[in-house]
Amino acid sequence: MQRLITAREVLAGPVGQRIKDGAVLIDGDTITAAGPREEIERAADDDALRSDHPRHAILPGLINCHVHLAFNCGQHVVDELRATDDSALLLGMAGRAQQALASGVTTVRDLGDRDGLVFQVRAAVERGELLGPRILAAGPPLTPPLGHCWFLGGEVDGPEAIRERIRRNAALGADVIKVMASGGSLTPESVSMREEQFGVAELKLIVREARDAGLPVAAHAHGSDSIAAATEAGVDTIEHCTWMRTGGEGHDRRDDVARAMVERGVRACVATPAKWREFMQVIGPASARNVVQRLRWMDDLGVPLITGTDAGVSHRSGFGDFVEALELYEHVGFPLERIIELATTGSATGIGQGDRIGRIAPGYAADLLVVEGDPLSDLAALREIRLVLTAGRVVPLP
Incomplete structure (x- = not known):
């Protein structure tokens, strides 16, 4: 069954790829579509499982x-x-x-x-x-x-x-x-x-x-x-x-x-x-x-x-405490958008997995998280996790 996730913003992974009022469509363990919410809603099946996150951001795991x-x-x-x-x-x-x-x-x-x-x-x-x-x-x-x-x-x-x-x-x-x-x-x-x-x-x-x-x-x-x-x-x-x-x-x-x-x-x-x-x-x-x-x-x-x-x-x-480790890069002076890219797209490429994980795009693994707030303004938002998916499966949170 399909899963449709909408949010205030989708951070696709690479620096600059931000989708306001965006959505991600998942079928099984794979992302099938990502883009503006209205467009992705039209692509979803009527019986798709849906979750809406109007104050949140979706980003790769x-x-x-x-x-x-x-x-x-x-x-x-x-x-x-x-x-x-x-x-x-x-x-x-x-x-x-x-x-x-x-x-x-x-x-x-x-x-x-x-x-x-x-x-x-x-x-x-x-x-x-x-x-x-x-x-x-x-x-x-x-x-x-x-x-x-x-x-x-x-x-x-x-x-x-x-x-x-x-x-x-x-x-x-x-x-x-x-x-x-x-x-x-x-x-x-x-x-x-x-x-x-x-x-x-x-x-x-x-x-x-x-x-x-x-x-x-x-x-x-x-x-x-x-x-x-x-x-x-x-x-x-x-x-x-x-x-x-x-x-x-x-x-x-x-x-x-x-x-x-x-x-x-x-x-x-x-x-x-x-x-x-x-x-x-x-x-x-x-x-x-x-x-x-x-x-x-x-x-x-x-x-x-x-x-x-x-x-x-x-x-x-x-x-x-991985987010705490990422704060070192902020301390050094890296822009927040680049830190997120390093921890997703950049690292996926660096370990030879850039064609499977690290991005929110069709054909990529449905490994993603939804956080409350804006991690591009405050990295601490990455701690405010509301949803984690691994290969399309929902992870129970503490």
């Missing part, structure tokens, strides 16, 4: 391009993950996915879980057994022996092990291959965040093998040398992209590498915690300034950006 459903947002996420059996972990992952969906996030890209359990969650959503967001998943991320997040099951040592891990992840149903190009804070016993875990030759091998499997590559990289190596290797997205000075203190924003990212279409997902204000207080004024300057600098140079929060890895990154 939001996209969080960097989450970890296996982590529980606690104070000791690694210990708690390792102490949790698979059945309990699956229940937690399902609950966190639903929390994201209720907040208006209709697509998540999971960039590392334990032993590929996320594929079971994704399958339950696709079968209709679990009402959850669209899930793109990497499975266990590639890392050296005892490297960053080794406990997720993706340790590799040498070319053959790299090939085998990628083949296994692809066989599990991976949508993307994740590689830990640098160290990270969750694994302090491995190399530091600033240091490389894989060289250019290994990263090129990973990219080749992933391409052979028809998959993109997302590279976790904090240090400037690991960012440079990942860019040279031809990865699709660089996660965190912190530009830490390798082998020293401070940061090393390298114009030549950033320009290479632009030329090769390598996108940056800074994955700053949703509670970025608290995070900035913890890291101190100098590092906080770098967070802002880094975003402005990459944007000024034309590095394409996508939105993500690293949800799950700490108490500062939950699954229901």
